[in-house]
Amino acid sequence: MTAHSTSIAKGPAQLSATAGALAAIAGFWREFLRAAFNPYHPEQHYMRGPGPAWRAKHGTNVNP
Numbered sequence: 748m749t750a751h752s753t754s755i756a757k758g759p760a761q762l763s764a765t766a767g768a769l770a771a772i773a774g775f776w777r778e779f780l781r782a783a784f785n786p787y788h789p790e791q792h793y794m795r796g797p798g799p800a801w802r803a804k805h806g807t808n809v810n811p
Contacts, residue, residue, distance in 0.1 A: 797805075
């Protein structure tokens with residue numbers, strides 16, 4: 748009986764490349780989920796200037 752040595756183990760370079768690719772994919776999904784479920788959206792609270800209540804109180808002839 749002849750011993751046939753077929754190794755399915757990967758070399759260090761292949762393991763490093765695989766680990767790097769998996770780390771990149773994991774990093775992408777981590778950042779994606781963090782951004783997708785972030786409850787803070789400052790653009791929803793952005794004030795563009797005095798509103799109607801300010802104009803009613805101060806009059807319409809006031810320069811900004």
